[in-house]
Amino acid sequence: MFDYAALTAVSAIVREGSFEKAAAVLGLTPSAVSQRVRGFEERLGAVLIIRGQPCRLTELGTMLCRHFDCVRVLENDVAARMAWKDDNASLPATVRIAVNADSITTWFTQAVMAFARQEQTITLDISIDDEGCTAERLRSGDVMAAVTASSDPLPWCHTVSLGKMAYVACASPTFMARHFPHGVTAAALQKAPYLRFDRHDLFQSQWAEAAYGVTLGAPVCWIHSANAFLELCLYGMGWALHPLPLVEQYLHSGELVELNPAHRPVVPLFWSVPRLYGAALRRLSQCVQNAAEEWLS
Template sequence: MYDRDQLATLSAVVEEGGFDAAAARLSITPSAVSQRIKALERQARRILVRRTRPCVATEEGAALLRLARQIAVLEGEVEADFGSADTAGTHLPIAVNADSVTHWFLSAVVPLAARHGVRLDLHVDDEQYTAALLREGSVVGAVTTSSAPVQGCAVRPLGATRYRPVAARPVYDRWFAGRDPAEAFPLAPRVDFGSKDVLQTRFVRGLTHRPCTGPAHRVPAADGYHEAIRAGLGWGMFTDGPAREAAAAGRLVLLDADRHLDVPLYWQHWKLSTTVLDALTESVCAAAATILVPPSP
């Protein structure tokens, strides 16, 4: 049996990124934090925390981190049932990609937070990498492209986000007008959301089976990314609705009206049935169904 205070300390160290910050959060000394972690590591006979900046859980530590958070969720629900006045609400760390946050995810979790008094902690990352946060024990659930269940987790298909290639009129005129799209896309300047964003290159490979050789700009902010494309920095992939709306209004040009890229998404979550976690799963699936499309065959 693992000590509850030691597990809570492990969670605090990983969430806060260091021993000093964890000590401040728990209102104990850094020395006490160190002693608790060392005691937990002695019991587990494993190194559980990498003493880096920020501190991160090891693979073995991730399993205990998941246990610590499951205990915290259960305790939070009991406190809510008893009407505990001093509870800050159940902490719900969730991994999700930026486009989902922008277009549908908040409609799932904002009402949930109000209804159940939970504290949302959204970890925004590329959809190809969110499952890793679940594997590390950092989150209770993740919107991800991975259909293979993380150990100890269940998977629900959500549908697919549909993307279309767009550009401002000057970019279209300079690089695409009168040209074969298969020739134009690899050469034209593009805008990537960040180093993990492969939507543009995936679309081009699917169309041409060639790599992109044109300039690649990176704008890792949702509003900034859209504005960069509208301003003419390069072409990029917009989700279906905004792409069509911008094209209809004359703000952007659909570069290939006949082609799109569908990215299937899945909801992975702990196999732990509680009122809050069950409500979270149902809310996420219901909200996704209003926006996402069935994946292409």
């Protein structure tokens, strides 16, 4: 049997970043928290926490905390059905989710807000990654649920289609005048500066290849921020692909100009959660599907 008192301490330390802050949350002394963790590590014969600022989990610690999160979510459901007061209420159950940046900046926050109105005992830990990489985060057990671009259901997951996100290649009017004075051509596109979200983001290159048959060079900027990605495009630093719901207002106002209206790629999105999950995750899944229905085609 696992020492869940010790796992509670381990989870709190990583969540809060230090033994001292974890002790304050748990209502214990830092010494008591340290003893719980050290005793558990000695029994396991392995280190669970890399001490530092902030503290980090080892591979085994990560695995055990994932297990602990699942247990806490299920305990939360049982406690609600039995009207039972949870002694570990100071450390809420956590659902770890991987979501792509474009979903966060458009529709997914609505799902989170709707879930928060229904559920007060679950903490959401949302990490942002490319939609092509979130499925791997789910497969590795790093997260409990994910918005992905993959329809291939994992054996232990229930996967539903959320719809499709349409994208628009666009740039500011000044950028268009400077780099495409005679219209967007293959030769001009190859030379024009463009933005790239991160190393996983091949979207602009794929679009250029599909629409114009050209290979792009190095981007003018890597910017791992969805908001800054749009702001730099509005500023005229480069062209890029953006979700249509995010830039539609700028296209109407003339603050952005579409490079080629005939080429609007669409990305299918899916929601994957474990098949064996409790009421809280069912409510979260419903909120996700409802929000996606409003935003996605």
